[in-house]
Amino acid sequence: MKYDFDIIITEIKGGKYNIIGTGSSRTVYDLNDGFAVKIARDIRGTLQNESERKAYQSHRSELLAEVVAVSEDNRCLVMPKAKRIKNLSVIYNYYNKRSIKSLFMHDKLIIGDIKNNGLSSKDLSRASNWGLIDNVPLIIDYGLTHSIYKRYYGPNKLFKRFKPIQYS
Secondary structure, three states: OOHHHHHHHHHHOOOOOEEEEEEEOOEEEEOOEEEEEHHHHHHOHHHHHHHHHHHHHEEEEOEEOOOOOOOOOOEEEEOOOEEEOOOOOHHHHHOOOOHHHHHHHHHHHHHHHHHHHOOOOOOHHHHEEEEEEEEEEEEEEOOEHHHHHHHOOOOOOOOOOOOOOOOO
């Protein structure tokens, strides 16, 4: 699918799209077509978008949500729109598991994806990183790698401000 990210940014500024989620470095907008766009607010967001793109391109597990499109500068990333999961029991019930750990141990491919891409299994164990896409629980936020965390989120950087990206 082809997206014109300059038009998306202009339409976001014009109020066409509603915010459906926010994180430490990205804002997620509903594109009103069954997809959502993650817009980086600073360098951490571009790195997380890039990380998600790379992880999806090399993934083997079916637990990772699809990355549909990414801008060349990694400022924008498009995924299918997901319904928020507030409780891990939704995931456990769907996959008939008692914990995220048992799900990951059952799906050995996700372990490979985590190791090969430096993803944080602890981060992927939070309900907020999962969503329902076509009623299937999938990991929708998997951009925070160990190296990004260490460089931008570690204890000494918790309250550090990063230069915001200006979208023209």
